[in-house]
Amino acid sequence: MKNYMTIDGVPAAALEGSMRDFRVLEGVDLLARCNAFHEWQDTRRHSGTWPFSRATETGPAASCAVRDDRGNLCTGVNFASQDYLSLSSHPAVLEAAKAAIDEFGVHSAGSPALVGNTSISVALEDRLARFLKMKEAVLFPTGWAAGFGVIKGLVRSHDYIVMDALAHACLQVGAQAATRNVVLFRHLDVEHCRTRLQDIRKRDPKAGIMIVTEGLFSMDSDTPDLGAMQALAHEFGAVLMVDVAHDLGCLGEDGTGHIGIQDMLGKVDLVMGSFSKTFGSNGGFVATNSRAVKEYLRFYSPSCTFSNALSPAQVATITKALDIVESSEGAVLRGRLMHNILALRAGIRERGMDCYGDPSAIVAVKTGDEALARMTARALPELGLISNLVEFPAVGKGLARFRLQVMAGHTDAEITAAADRMKAAMQLGQARLDAGYDQTETRLAG
Ligand SMILES: Cc1ncc(COP(=O)(O)O)c(C=O)c1O
Structure with missing residues (x-):
């Protein structure tokens, strides 16, 4: 038996600690040593403070039902799904996916290095390259695979990577795997x-260097000066790689994201992205101006070479989504999305809260303390808002936030409800914390 101090029934252990505590595990038994994490997670799960691993009952609609991993159902406005232009439920997209299944079946049945391509995946690579005003593009099974693969595919152990400190996990893990x-x-x-480049060049004038950044940072909703970064790369004989997972398709007049907004289309050395935010499907890509680089990635990027190609339904979904992104309907959807983004940011601020960064589909509400x-x-x-809590390792300790992800399909009423409910939940959370420890609860340990 153990004694637990509780706040409104929540054990102190659920409010303390973070996933960082279980990153490095000791002990010979690789399986048994997962138990400590599970025990901490369970303490959070059973006190309702583990809002992860939830499942939608209805798909990622603007209002929907989700079930948590204890089996509890919550219905509310949904700001936790990544479907920025609401294309995953667009009738033309659904139709295209169904038609692809009828024509090609459900499976690509091979790596893109072998015979996993379909005529539509080859065409999509071409379309994407043109959209980005690049010469070539190569598809990957996910955005994660593209981020990992472009780095691991091109960078060797004697090379260097110079990376924005907040770059996405796929880029960080790819970098660690490469050098x-x-x-x-x-x-x-x-x-x-x-300064970093100068230091490297002083030591090693001949090393290959890849500079890695993002078009829109997914936790802070901010953007680098891409022109300045590319100029820096040229000056130091490095190459620039930009991850556009969160801005391609949904930002900018023509949907080309910050690369387009900053007049850098066709001018960035390497562009990688994901289809999972705006294009309604799993999948990722790398775009380059060199056929040699495309071919090299195909055969030396392990997450492309040794992984099954996108399925025909995924390719058809992405292709139809790209059709819409490039059309006048796409411009209308982006207009609607930006209207929603600005309304939500204003609503958050009017209610005395604050959000990070610049207007984008990611409205991250500052919270801080875990x-x-x-x-x-x-x-x-309880209040009917489905939103993602972001804490370590996605952001630093003490920098927790709620990431509200806006969709073109949200109504004005849903935007207002999100701001109201976010405020009410934060007030309730603070009031309960302020009330302090209310009892000592005894329960079985483990
Ligand atoms: C910046 C960034 N890059 C890459 C990825 C990976 O994309 P995917 O979900 O398609 O694997 C994500 C998704 O979380 C991301 O936010």
């Missing part, structure tokens, strides 16, 4: 990146 020579520069800081964030997350289902 020990990984240096981070301060988020968005071009001058700090220059205890407050978890108490707030616990209140959200």
Whole structure:
């Protein structure tokens, strides 16, 4: 038996600690040592402060039902799905996916290096390259695979990677897998990146260097000066790689994201992205101006070479989504999305909360302290807001936030409800914390 202090029935252990505590595990038994994490997770799960691994009952609609991993159902406005232009339920997209299944079946049945391509995947690579005003594009099974693969495919152990400190996990893991020579520069800081490059060039004038950044950072909703970064790459004989997972398709007049907004179309050395945010499907890509690079990636990027190609239904979904993104309907959807984004950001601020960064489909509401964030997350289902809590390792400790992801399909009423409910949940969470420890609960350990 163990004694637990509780706040409104939530054990202190659920409000303390973070996933960081279980990153490095000791002990010979690789399986048994997972137990400590599971015990901590269970303490959170059973106190309603583990808002992860939930499942939609209805698909990612603007209002929907989700079931948590204890089996509890919550219905509410959904700001936790990534479907920025609401294309995953667009009738033409659904129709295209069904037609592809009728024509090609459900499976690509091979790696793109072998015979996993279909005529429609080959055509999609071409379409994508043209959309980005690049010469070539190569598809990957997921955005994660593309981010990992472009780095691991091109960078060798004697090369260097100079990376924005907040780059996505797929880029960080790809960098670690490619070389020990990984240096981070301060988020968005071009001058700090220059210092890093100068240091490397002093030591090693002949090394290959890849600079890695994002078009729109997915936790902070901010953007580097891509022109300055590319100029820096040229100056130091490096190449620039930009991950456009969160801005391609949904930002910019023509949907080309920050690369287009900053007049850099066709001018960035390497562009990688994901289809999972705006294009209604799993999948990723790398675009380049070199046929040699495309071919090299196909055969030396392990997450492409040794992984099954996108399925025909996925390719058809992405292709139809790209048709819409490039059409006048796409422009209308982006207009609707931006209207929703601005309304939500204004609603958050009017209610005395704050959000990170610049207007994008990611409206990250500042929370900070993990205890407050978890108490707030616990209140959200009662209030009918489905939103993702982001805490370590996705952001630093003490920088927890709620990431509201806006869709073109949200109505004005759903936007207002999200702002109202976010505020109410945060107030409730704070009030419960302020009330302090209310009892000592005794329960079985383990
Ligand atoms: C910046 C960034 N890059 C890459 C990915 C990976 O994309 P996918 O979900 O398609 O694997 C994500 C998704 O979380 C992301 O946010």
